[in-house]
Amino acid sequence: MEPKRPATIHQVARLAGVSHTTVSRYLQDADSLKPKTRIKVEFAVKSLDYRPNLVARSMRTRRTNRLAIVLASGPHFPGRLLVAASETAHRAGYQVDIVSVEGGQRARSARIEDLARSGQVEGILAISPTGLKSKRLQQVPIVESETYDDKLRGLGELAAASEMVEIVEYLASLGHRSFFHVSGDQDFGSARNRKAVYLEAIERLGLSSVGVYDGDWTAQSGFDAITALPGDCGVTAVVAANDVVAMGVVRGALSRGWSVPGDLSVFGWDDEVMGKFATPSLSTVAVDREAQGRDAILRLLAEISGEPAPEPAARTINRLIFRESTAPPPGA
Amino acid sequence: MEPKRPATIHQVARLAGVSHTTVSRYLQDADSLKPKTRIKVEFAVKSLDYRPNLVARSMRTRRTNRLAIVLASGPHFPGRLLVAASETAHRAGYQVDIVSVEGGQRARSARIEDLARSGQVEGILAISPTGLKSKRLQQVPIVESETYDDKLRGLGELAAASEMVEIVEYLASLGHRSFFHVSGDQDFGSARNRKAVYLEAIERLGLSSVGVYDGDWTAQSGFDAITALPGDCGVTAVVAANDVVAMGVVRGALSRGWSVPGDLSVFGWDDEVMGKFATPSLSTVAVDREAQGRDAILRLLAEISGEPAPEPAARTINRLIFRESTAPPPGA
DNA sequence: CTGAAAGCGCTTACAG
DNA sequence: CTGAAAGCGCTTACAG
Numbered sequence: 302m303e304p305k306r307p308a309t310i311h312q313v314a315r316l317a318g319v320s321h322t323t324v325s326r327y328l329q330d331a332d333s334l335k336p337k338t339r340i341k342v343e344f345a346v347k348s349l350d351y352r353p354n355l356v357a358r359s360m361r362t363r364r365t366n367r368l369a370i371v372l373a374s375g376p377h378f379p380g381r382l383l384v385a386a387s388e389t390a391h392r393a394g395y396q397v398d399i400v401s402v403e404g405g406q407r408a409r410s411a412r413i414e415d416l417a418r419s420g421q422v423e424g425i426l427a428i429s430p431t432g433l434k435s436k437r438l439q440q441v442p443i444v445e446s447e448t449y450d451d452k453l454r455g456l457g458e459l460a461a462a463s464e465m466v467e468i469v470e471y472l473a474s475l476g477h478r479s480f481f482h483v484s485g486d487q488d489f490g491s492a493r494n495r496k497a498v499y500l501e502a503i504e505r506l507g508l509s510s511v512g513v514y515d516g517d518w519t520a521q522s523g524f525d526a527i528t529a530l531p532g533d534c535g536v537t538a539v540v541a542a543n544d545v546v547a548m549g550v551v552r553g554a555l556s557r558g559w560s561v562p563g564d565l566s567v568f569g570w571d572d573e574v575m576g577k578f579a580t581p582s583l584s585t586v587a588v589d590r591e592a593q594g595r596d597a598i599l600r601l602l603a604e605i606s607g608e609p610a611p612e613p614a615a616r617t618i619n620r621l622i623f624r625e626s627t628a629p630p631p632g633a
Numbered sequence: 634m635e636p637k638r639p640a641t642i643h644q645v646a647r648l649a650g651v652s653h654t655t656v657s658r659y660l661q662d663a664d665s666l667k668p669k670t671r672i673k674v675e676f677a678v679k680s681l682d683y684r685p686n687l688v689a690r691s692m693r694t695r696r697t698n699r700l701a702i703v704l705a706s707g708p709h710f711p712g713r714l715l716v717a718a719s720e721t722a723h724r725a726g727y728q729v730d731i732v733s734v735e736g737g738q739r740a741r742s743a744r745i746e747d748l749a750r751s752g753q754v755e756g757i758l759a760i761s762p763t764g765l766k767s768k769r770l771q772q773v774p775i776v777e778s779e780t781y782d783d784k785l786r787g788l789g790e791l792a793a794a795s796e797m798v799e800i801v802e803y804l805a806s807l808g809h810r811s812f813f814h815v816s817g818d819q820d821f822g823s824a825r826n827r828k829a830v831y832l833e834a835i836e837r838l839g840l841s842s843v844g845v846y847d848g849d850w851t852a853q854s855g856f857d858a859i860t861a862l863p864g865d866c867g868v869t870a871v872v873a874a875n876d877v878v879a880m881g882v883v884r885g886a887l888s889r890g891w892s893v894p895g896d897l898s899v900f901g902w903d904d905e906v907m908g909k910f911a912t913p914s915l916s917t918v919a920v921d922r923e924a925q926g927r928d929a930i931l932r933l934l935a936e937i938s939g940e941p942a943p944e945p946a947a948r949t950i951n952r953l954i955f956r957e958s959t960a961p962p963p964g965a
Numbered sequence: 966c967t968g969a970a971a972g973c974g975c976t977t978a979c980a981g
Numbered sequence: 982c983t984g985a986a987a988g989c990g991c992t993t994a995c996a997g
Contacts, residue, residue, distance in 0.1 A: 641990060660991095689990035693990080
């Protein structure tokens with residue numbers, strides 16, 4: 302069977318006995334019609350199951366009503382964030398296209414610039430680093446979800462906002478004095494920020510750090526970081542960039558004969574479900590990915606419409622979760 | 634600065650000194666132009682950085698060039714599959730919209746049917762179960778990624794295709810005789826299939842199963858399944874629906890004082906990176922999610938164009954990975 | 966091989 | 982409050 306064509310605005314108009322102009326008006330603002338007219342149109346729309354042709358509307362309004370979410374496929378796939386972002390966009394009348402940008406930093410930013418110039422989308426949300434120098438010069442707004450942390454820093458909200466400080470303080474309260482940080486990919490603003498805050502906290506609290514290992518969000522990087530440590534470094538607490546990395550750290554420690562948390566405490570990030578059931582279960586930061594996705598799209602939407610950026614709600618909901626992987630240092 | 638408007642086909646035509654019809658023809662099939670004309674158009678297109686307005690094209694061709702990937706947000710978020718699916722669709726000239734469908738089975742299928750009738754997409758790929766009775770009656774093709782396994786069954790390729798058989802055979806070869814399966818959400822075709830194949834394999838090989846626990850893909854369900862087992866059930870091998878479930882199973886076993894794999898062997902599925910670094914590391918099935926995503930979109934595209942379904946390549950690439958969570962049963 | 970014309974289904978001034 | 986007209990940027994018969 303031939304798929305029957307959807308009803309057009311003209312058919313609705315004919316059935317309702319009005320002009321298609323009036324139907325269009327009804328679609329924009331039903332209250333602008335005389336009640337009697339409105340009811341006729343309403344009836345016609347319903348009985349024909351009319352849905353406006355969005356392509357035609359786009360054509361006429363010169364607005365695509367489309368957003369792109371770009372990401373580099375990698376170990377760091379933020380599914381929940383993505384779903385929440387799409388939903389928020391849909392609610393605002395936007396379609397969302399997921400585009401993954403591969404290759405090196407240069408290739409990726411070229412791809413994103415091309416997308417921005419394509420005229421196909423009204424805005425871009427980048428979940429992985431864009432590598433773009435200036436987002437201001439682009440044709441359409443680009444929100445880089447990862448620079449969020451950086452902005453907070455600029456606002457001086459750092460101390461209050463950062464879970465990293467809480468982690469270090471918590472471990473210090475347990476008696477730890479010698480720390481180690483396995484960072485995430487330094488192309489990511491969030492990774493750079495966590496590293497900076499870690500160093501500041503160590504300094505401010507008069508603790509010592511045996512250094513920072515620049516990882517890449519992978520478990521392997523956590524494993525490598527720990528196994529590369531000198532045996533006599535004396536570290537008793539490590540803060541990992543996320544739970545996956547933490548898992549690698551734990552495994553690496555075990556492979557050296559260090560028990561966790563007996564000899565070494567390990568803190569993760571993200572509250573991955575596997576970390577909750579791992580042995581030892583991972584102390585971590587519960588992150589509200591939904592809120593992050595929502596906030597990011599809201600900021601993008603605000604930029605598109607030229608309104609001031611909305612207040613982010615995300616931060617307040619993150620919180621520390623203490624599990625088996627952290628304990629007082631040996632001999633404490 | 635006002636964002637400058639993209640060049641139109643008319644501007645290209647004027648610059649090239651031809652009609653816009655000719656430019657359009659160039660876009661469709663450059664070889665249909667006289668070489669001299671083609672070169673003029675080529676030049677004009679390049680110098681104006683012309684990109685056809687896809688909305689206008691859609692309007693004229695009455696094709697949206699859009700696909701939807703629907704999923705129910707849940708513990709089971711197939712990021713890699715999604716990215717591979719989008720890329721494959723893009724390469725075929727389609728945009729992909731991610732839509733998450735929430736609520737109960739009924740609400741979800743209503744939402745999907747609505748999407749199919751919306752005229753906004755040319756096809757739908759469902760990553761979670763649609764609950765639709767018949768996909769044939771829909772306005773646009775719907776491919777349910779999860780029923781894939783079921784179809785294979787119908788084809789009698791089951792024995793060859795199923796990793797579940799290999800898992801059970803492997804565990805049996807280790808000496809295990811008493812099995813247990815924690816299944817995934819039975820709304821999923823893949824979960825139903827694995828359960829059925831598990832039972833068949835147990836039967837065929839003359840092994841015994843203490844039963845199947847109908848889980849929901851979560852670690853908690855794995856934990857609950859194991860802790861609900863009678864102490865004297867004698868099970869020595871459990872096959873979990875995936876690695877997350879397996880993690881819960883291991884943790885549950887440990888909480889009962891059963892060592893893994895000393896007392897109990899546990900097999901997972903999906904090759905999650907955290908499972909590789911867990912202690913014990915999880916034996917699992919490496920699944921090629923990219924291939925699955927690619928294949929699913931290719932099947933959808935084939936249905937849209939009315940061509941026969943392409944040969945799936947996914948299955949051949951899945952393979953078992955043996956790690957620390959499996960070993961011979963106690964006393965073997 | 967190329968061009969003039971029609972039309973895809975809407976929205977938005979402009980009149981009335 | 983409502984309608985007639987123009988036009989968004991393309992593609993596709995139809996002529997030539």
